[in-house]
Amino acid sequence: xxxxxxxxxxxxxxxxxxxxxxxxxxxxxxxxxxxxxxxxxxxxxxxxxxxxxxxxxxxxxxxxxxxxxxxxxxxxxxxxxxxxxxxxxxxxxxxxxxxxxxxxxxxxxxxxxxxxxxxxxxxxxxxxxxxxxxxxxxxxxxxxxxxxxxxxxxxxxxxxxxxxxxxxxxxxxxxxxxxxxxxxxxxxxxxxxxxxxxxxxxxxxxxxxxxxxxxxxxxxxxxxxxxxxxxxxxxxxxxxxxxxxxxxx
Numbered sequence: 001x002x003x004x005x006x007x008x009x010x011x012x013x014x015x016x017x018x019x020x021x022x023x024x025x026x027x028x029x030x031x032x033x034x035x036x037x038x039x040x041x042x043x044x045x046x047x048x049x050x051x052x053x054x055x056x057x058x059x060x061x062x063x064x065x066x067x068x069x070x071x072x073x074x075x076x077x078x079x080x081x082x083x084x085x086x087x088x089x090x091x092x093x094x095x096x097x098x099x100x101x102x103x104x105x106x107x108x109x110x111x112x113x114x115x116x117x118x119x120x121x122x123x124x125x126x127x128x129x130x131x132x133x134x135x136x137x138x139x140x141x142x143x144x145x146x147x148x149x150x151x152x153x154x155x156x157x158x159x160x161x162x163x164x165x166x167x168x169x170x171x172x173x174x175x176x177x178x179x180x181x182x183x184x185x186x187x188x189x190x191x192x193x194x195x196x197x198x199x200x201x202x203x204x205x206x207x208x209x210x211x212x213x214x215x216x217x218x219x220x221x222x223x224x225x226x227x228x229x230x231x232x233x234x235x236x237x238x239x240x241x242x243x244x245x246x247x248x249x
Contacts, residue, residue: 021059027231028056029069030102034082036073047181054184054197087113088130091122092216093209095237096130098201103229112227120220133236134201137162138180140173140187141196147171152191159186170195174202203236211246214239218247 032052039046043053049070056066083106087099097117103109114124140161142152149166156164156173161183163174175183177199184197209217214237221233 023226023228024059025056025061025065026228027102028052028059028061029065029072030082031231032056032066032069033073034084034102036070037082041070041074050181051197051199058193058196085109086127086131087124088127089113089117089122089124090130091117091120091220091235091237093207093213093237095207095209095213095217095235096133096203097122097220097224098131098134098234099224099230100201100232100234101227101229102231109227109229112229113224116223116227117220120223121216122220131201133205134203134234136177136199137202138175138177138183138199139196139202140175140180140184140194142171142173142187142191142194144168144170146191155187155190156183159183200232201234203234206236206238208238211240211243214243215247218243 032049035046035049035052039048041049043050053066082102082104085101085103085106087101087110089097089099091097099113101109101113110124117124144166146152147155149164149171152166152171152173153164159173159182160179161173161175165172165174173183173187180197180199184194188194217235217237218239221235224230224233
């Protein structure tokens with residue numbers, strides 16, 4: 001659970017898959033548009049745009065949709081003045097939560113995020129209240145079948161990665177925020193396209209919570225993630241396998 005957005009940890013019921021996919025594409029489109037406005041429409045000279053496009057490709061977002069988002073960011077079509085926002089708060093049990101958002105109305109989004117925390121037994125905190133408990137890092141992920149743990153570790157070290165974790169779910173290669181793109185490119189040349197390459201907030205430590213608290217936390221994260229403005233949600237807790245299976249049913 002720790003260090004990942006809710007969408008990477010909970011399998012949604014079948015009847016929600018299409019809606020979730022559309023929401024993911026909408027959020028990625030907004031991310032691409034903002035990246036273009038901040039750094040230009042050339043992926044070669046805009047690392048943030050390269051990462052956003054890479055992320056869109058991993059989830060099979062169409063080339064046309066990516067190009068439309070780039071054109072929108074370059075000034076073609078409907079405009080929107082999006083701003084990157086970071087919200088920090090506490091969930092049930094005092095668990096630290098970080099929310100990344102892209103919004104064209106700060107007051108609206110802040111109000112929605114605050115209300116969601118309150119409704120789900122948490123509270124929004126001030127800037128810096130919990131972010132010091134996380135590291136802003138890059139991560140590159142591969143399926144376990146791509147390479148052995150030793151082979152991935154050797155390749156990651158050679159590419160300049162900071163840390164590697166490997167298990168039956170796959171390989172996670174951690175980098176600094178600045179070296180993510182270079183490490184990802186080096187690993188892609190050796191193992192092919194990763195299933196994920198992104199920046200995230202990785203908790204320095206995690207806390208185990210009981211199932212009752214864990215269920216409340218997962219519902220809080222799911223509610224936050226339902227917002228069109230929210231891009232990612234991170235928290236520093238761990239839940240039991242039994243609860244994960246229950247929530248995935």
